[in-house]
Amino acid sequence: MVDRILRVNAYTTFDLLDAVVEGHGFEEEALAVLNVTAPRKEPDHVELQLELDNTQLSEVPAHAERVTLSAGQARELAAELDKYAEKVENAQADG
Numbered sequence: 163m164v165d166r167i168l169r170v171n172a173y174t175t176f177d178l179l180d181a182v183v184e185g186h187g188f189e190e191e192a193l194a195v196l197n198v199t200a201p202r203k204e205p206d207h208v209e210l211q212l213e214l215d216n217t218q219l220s221e222v223p224a225h226a227e228r229v230t231l232s233a234g235q236a237r238e239l240a241a242e243l244d245k246y247a248e249k250v251e252n253a254q255a256d257g
Contacts, residue, residue: 165216165217165224166195166213167213167224167225167226168195168197168211168213168226170195170197174195174197175196175197175198175199176195176196176197177195177196178193178194178195179193179194179195179196180193180194181193181194181212181214183214183219183221183222185221185222188221190218190219190220190221190222191218192214192215192216192218192219193214193215193218194212194213194214194215195211195212195213196210196211196212197210197211197212198210198211199211207230207231207232207233208230208231208232208233208235208236209228209229209230209231210228210229210231210239211226211227211228211229212226212227212228213225213226213227
């Protein structure tokens with residue numbers, strides 16, 4: 163990804179995921195970076211970061227999304243992800 167806003171390094175949670183940006187009258191696919199982080203010193207929140215490769219987008223300018231979560235919200239999100247991952251695995255196992 164050229165012209166990144168988020169720093170991407172060996173500690174980035176996921177890079178080069180398939181993503182879609184959707185708006186009124188358009189939908190575009192692009193590679194994306196998804197990262198989970200917290201401040202190094204005195205962490206008081208979890209941050210979820212998402213950036214789509216702007217070289218693959220014509221409708222949206224270069225930008226990154228950030229969501230700040232409390233520890234409880236992060237755990238709730240993790241539980242939801244686990245629940246839906248299990249649902250997908252069970253569906254794939256059933257054929």
